[in-house]
Each structure stands twice: as C-alpha cells, then as structure tokens.
Amino acid sequence: QQQVKQSPQSLIVQKGGISIINCAYENTAFDYFPWYQQFPGKGPALLIAIRPDVSEKKEGRFTISFNKSAKQFSLHIMDSQPGDSATYFCAASMVPSNTGNQFYFGTGTSLTVIP
C-alpha cells in the first residue's frame, strides 16, 4: 500500500511559470513532510520540509502548502527555471522515531521547464 501518493507523474512548465506538485497521505501519525529534488545520476537532495503545525513554508522560490484536514501537501515552484528540471519526491515520516523505516516516499514527479 502506497503510504504517500504523488501527482502528477510528469509536468512541463514554461520558464517563469508556476510548477505545482501534489501529495496525499493517509497516516495521521506523520508529522514531518520533506520534499527532495533529484537530478539524473545523483542522490535525492533535501529541498524544503514542513511540520503540521504550520500551513505554509516558503524558502526562496519554493513553497510548501500543507492542509492537515485534507491530509494533503503540495510544492509550489515560483518563477520556474530550466535549472529546476529534475525529479521531485515528496515524503512523510514520524519524528522522533525508533524505527529506521520512518520515511515513506512518493513515486516522483519529473519536471521539465521549457526555456
């Protein structure tokens, strides 16, 4: 069972546009929601993360919107640039944790930003 569902699978955006990636989760015990950015041949890099006590977190052009009642969170990339072209993964976990298998990743969204 997929603990975190991510959509869309792929996304094409014009340079300067807004990219929006959505994730939904079921387990209300999750309390940490990170987004990872991955370029081909590289490991995932932590981009931005949010905890459920806030509804929005912004870092530069990247914003996470969090809707606790709907059990959904999304990544918004403002003024998208060709350099943002990558695969983005959402994840959810329970923190603190005594288990190693605390991170549940979405299936990824391949973003292409057209110049």
Next chain:
Amino acid sequence: DTGVSQNPRHKITKRGQNVTFRCDPISEHNRLYWYRQTLGQGPEFLTYFQNEAQLEKSRLLSDRFSAERPKGSFSTLEIQRTEQGDSAMYLCARGYSTTGELFFGEGSRLTVL
C-alpha cells in the same frame, strides 16, 4: 555537499558475482541508512544503523544482502550472487532520529548483466 560519500559510483557486474558498496558519512551522525531506488520510483528503505548496531532490516533485504558498520563509522553493503533484479541505485543516507532530516549520498548504481 551532503556529507555522505559513496563508492563506487557505478558498478557493472555479471549475474552471480558479488559486489560491495561503501558509504562514508561525516562522523557526527550516528544514524546511517541504506535505501534502494529503481528507475521511476522513490527510494525504498533497506536497513539502518544506530552507531555500529544494525537495528532494522527491510523484507527487501534478502539473505544475499549483508550490511555492516564496524566501529560506527563507514558502512558497507554487500550483495552476493547478484541477480538482474538487483540492478538499481543504492543510496546511503545520514540522518537524525529527532529532527527527521535525511541527507543522501550520490548513490552507487549497480548494473547486473
């Protein structure tokens, strides 16, 4: 730089051979994780260490897989009698149990012919 170094970055091997991957995290993280990532999928948990103790293993980690972390520093992941289904990116990560932050290395890509 995520403070996690993995070697080799790419390994091509024939089915049935053994392979070993190494992970070197910066010293202050006592939690070390191994994940596997196949094409088009997110990372999947394999195992983790708290210092030198291997505390949890996924069902994905068959008997052909073994991981060690001697002295709580670097870690190795060995795959014996490789199969084509083992072809994947093997990711090592360091992390904090209290904050949830997880930092991945560049990964070691395994191709089994």
